[in-house]
Amino acid sequence: MNILMFGPNGSGKGTQGAIVKDKYNLPHVESGAIFRENIGKGTEIGVKAKEYIDRGELVPDEITIPMILDRLKQDDCKNGWLLDGFPRNKVQAIKLDEALKAAGLDLDIVVEVLLDREIAKNRIMGRRLCANDNNHPNNIFIDAIKPDGDKCRVCGGDLSTRSDDQDEDAIGKRHAIYYDTDTGTLAATYYFKDLAEKEGKIKYINLDGSPGVKEVTADLMSKL
Numbered sequence: 001m002n003i004l005m006f007g008p009n010g011s012g013k014g015t016q017g018a019i020v021k022d023k024y025n026l027p028h029v030e031s032g033a034i035f036r037e038n039i040g041k042g043t044e045i046g047v048k049a050k051e052y053i054d055r056g057e058l059v060p061d062e063i064t065i066p067m068i069l070d071r072l073k074q075d076d077c078k079n080g081w082l083l084d085g086f087p088r089n090k091v092q093a094i095k096l097d098e099a100l101k102a103a104g105l106d107l108d109i110v111v112e113v114l115l116d117r118e119i120a121k122n123r124i125m126g127r128r129l130c131a132n133d134n135n136h137p138n139n140i141f142i143d144a145i146k147p148d149g150d151k152c153r154v155c156g157g158d159l160s161t162r163s164d165d166q167d168e169d170a171i172g173k174r175h176a177i178y179y180d181t182d183t184g185t186l187a188a189t190y191y192f193k194d195l196a197e198k199e200g201k202i203k204y205i206n207l208d209g210s211p212g213v214k215e216v217t218a219d220l221m222s223k224l
């Protein structure tokens with residue numbers, strides 16, 4: 001089972017993705033998390049990526065596309081994957097489609113979480129990352145997932161913020177890329193929506209990301 005997750009930063013895409021990956025027992029391949037891991041380890045990719053990430057810009061395709069296509073060839077991806085954060089623009093969408101076709105692989109499901117840009121921005125500024133699992137939902141502005149004091153509400157782990165989450169300019173730039181329907185991430189979603197309509201093999205799921213986590217999950221489960 002090969003699944004793509006789309007949604008603006010702050011839409012709960014990562015949280016819902018973690019639930020889908022558990023349901024189908026798939027590796028969760030998150031481009032942003034791979035970059036953060038590389039930054040943490042000080043690798044060459046990490047050093048190059050950090051300057052773009054801190055500005056809220058996309059890491060160049062020459063770095064990102066091979067990094068993700070190589071990741072999908074690793075052993076744990078043999079029986080499928082859930083890809084989250086990639087493709088982020090139309091070029092990446094085309095390259096992914098070409099790579100899948102060349103490898104004889106089908107895309108099974110595409111999930112698009114829809115959320116208003118202003119709501120997404122507020123959610124980003126309130127989110128906190130758990131040291132044990134980035135997808136444990138913690139947000140100081142959302143009652144249902146408020147942290148337990150300064151600790152993770154799921155496991156009690158230490159919480160931190162992402163530096164690119166507290167910078168309004170960087171958030172604005174990330175959203176400008178996401179909501180760009182010509183060359184940005186919405187152009188990538190439309191690319192796969194078109195394929196779903198033309199080829200009829202892909203199940204395309206639209207989700208309203210505005211209710212609470214539980215409601216969105218229930219909607220997702222009923223549509224999968």
Ligand code: AMP
Pocket residue numbers: 009031032033035052053054056057058059060064084085086087088089092174
């Ligand atoms: P995320 O955790 O998905 O919000 O990603 C954090 C940052 O990593 C983004 O703002 C980009 O700078 C970079 N990034 C993640 N995925 C991609 C991608 N597919 N293409 C280019 N840059 C990316």
